[in-house]
Amino acid sequence: MPVMHTEAGVFGRSQELSARRHEQVVFCEDDRTGLKAIIAIHSTALGPALGGTRFYPYANESAALEDVLRLSWGMTYKAAASGVDLGGGKAVIIGDPAVAKTDALLGAYARFVETLGGRYITAGDVGTNTDDLDVIGKRTRYVTGRSIAAGGSGDSARLTALGVFHSMRAGAESVWGTATLSGRTVGVEGVGKVGRELIALLLADGAEVCVTDVNDAAMQRISAEHPSVRLLSAVSSAPVDVYAPCALGGTLTASSAEAIEAKLVCGAANNQLAQPEVEHALSERGITWVPDFVANAGGLMQVAGELRAADPAEIEADVTRIFDRCRDIIGAAKAEGIGTGAAANRFAERRLDAIPRSI
Template identity: 45%
Template structure:
């Protein structure tokens, strides 16, 4: 990889390589953009095939966090960390304490949180070395498990998308197919059931499916059959890249709105569902409840304040749909445009401020 060429192409600010021989730490911190504020993004630990693969993942995820935080209306930029290693056997206290010191050395430019392969306990170890970490134990003033809050944001965003598709945001009587019923999707199903929606669910975990069937009266189908069921709304809440050449012809839903990341296998698939008249709630917007929740910790966590901010995902989805119709572009493009416009406005504001400061200094010198 020609690193500087790649960084220039997508306007990255900084990449930090961290190693600690004693603990075995090998980490890459990617800071994409801090126009709106410090970069916030989780730490992922994974057994990458190569160091280049780890770097590419860090860069891709960091840029995604810039857009996610900007679209969510947070005064935060985008960053991400990947730690190279097996989260099941390579972790130790020294590793995360050492990593915490590297974060502290960035002096607040980057704030981390948990991600794939890391836990609250890992964040607590980082917290021993730096305050620039969120998602720590509630005993330290954290928000705790983010899954219910993420689910609430998906629920709110789904209602906004439903309003565009059906003329009302009521989900009562709507048939909703939920792919994956893990922690986030379970809480989402609870909201949907309480509003009177009819649920069709699937998951490779039979116990998780049985729980939703028993508690919420859902119907269960095999994982391969979820795409083609007769439904009003399809909620992907498991794997990414599930909107693709194979699944799109099967879809019967009028709305796609779920918590899964990277739902579109390729951007052209976003174009395809737009042409089919399906209202798509962009994934990084609708699933932003978790990051909104942990971001509130930076102000001294207040659950009521955090939930009110999460509720605005409804308004953000409405804005994205409005931009989509105004500019005649798919909603996934409209979401990027919303984020980019917010960042650009801040850059222009800062440039004007600096220009005014220079004029004022020049006048004082005269």
């Protein structure tokens, strides 16, 4: 992924990301509730832009802008690669959700989403959950991922983790010749909602699991739920077979790529590469990376299915087929002598290029 220059403005940063520039970026502020949010619509070529709302205590507005531009750009490619008829968008709310989140603030945010008239559909992300989406849904029609009680499909963590698990199986097949994690050691970085679900799937498949997280309470909860899981201060440089980044993005840096002992990198985090050159560094060391926007698409597929009232069993079957997509992408990368990231981008861009660009 391109390195974005913090001194650049909105247009400049969008241009640095890709020739496919953002269609619309909206800054939202409500003095009464303290809301400060940014909604970024990267593309509506395939349909309305869908992407979660991240509630996070960014260091400054520049950091928030960079994150929302990166994430929305990634959502375009995730939707295209997943085969769903949706575009890419994302939103960020600036603040600590443990302190700043209120129903009034979420309601104010929902009203801004509503003003976009369906060009952007929001869902959950870091710092937001189904309860929050239920509140948002009282003020806008353009929301998905609500609780089952509110008519939604519930939390998307399980299907996100399922997609990552099957992506990891495809990676294991490529690296070790068999599509199982049995007997492999997997280091999971980040044991939030998706990480917890992934751990359960890995253990059921016979993997040995070690974990790390900045939240000690989350680590202890995993230990209580799964006593066999080892708690480590770091897993990216630990002696593991698979490194699974499942926290925030950017953990794959030039330095961490040199320290990784794993032969396979596959996780749920978005924007895992700090710089695009990192993939080459991984490849040079014989490490296979499964592109994040392919591996973690299960949650998107769930909420996309919710929008079209699809049968849950049908959606889950679609998510398991991420295995086949990852296998094809890894195979194409090997056949063409390119990185898996480039192969995944080409896979997504074939869909995007088939649509006449109206903007």
